[in-house]
Amino acid sequence: MKTWITEKQIVGTGIRTNNATPEEIGQLWEKVTASGLQGDIFAVYHNYESDFTGDYDLSIGTEQSATNALTIPAGHYEVINVDTSQPNAVFLAWTTIWQSDLPRAYHTDFEHYAQDGSVKIYLSVVD
Numbered sequence: 001m002k003t004w005i006t007e008k009q010i011v012g013t014g015i016r017t018n019n020a021t022p023e024e025i026g027q028l029w030e031k032v033t034a035s036g037l038q039g040d041i042f043a044v045y046h047n048y049e050s051d052f053t054g055d056y057d058l059s060i061g062t063e064q065s066a067t068n069a070l071t072i073p074a075g076h077y078e079v080i081n082v083d084t085s086q087p088n089a090v091f092l093a094w095t096t097i098w099q100s101d102l103p104r105a106y107h108t109d110f111e112h113y114a115q116d117g118s119v120k121i122y123l124s125v126v127d
Helices: 022-035 089-098
Strands: 002-005 008-017 041-046 056-063 070-072 075-081 108-113 119-124
Antiparallel strands (some): 008 056, 008 070, 041 056, 041 108, 075 119, 108 119
């Protein structure tokens, strides 16, 4: 399902990483979890070097208005609903995405962890 989102300002912490180093991503999540973030949480994938095989920036935070906020640009995104009843559900959803033929733009992708426990992945796609 393709949907339009408005621009969001995200404040949090981040790293430069790639999919070959999942331990770095796990360590970032541990740091963020320990910080006690409240509300909806966004994991934003941006500054892609190439595609899912290259380096990218991963920032995790909450939506806030601040000077040093990361911007999720407005635009059309493909929305993937994650089946959170499965262990490693988000990783499984990404594995499916990487094997798909979605026309990904590799601009800004993000995961939205809602307070109700639902998770959605938003993918920037070619119009």
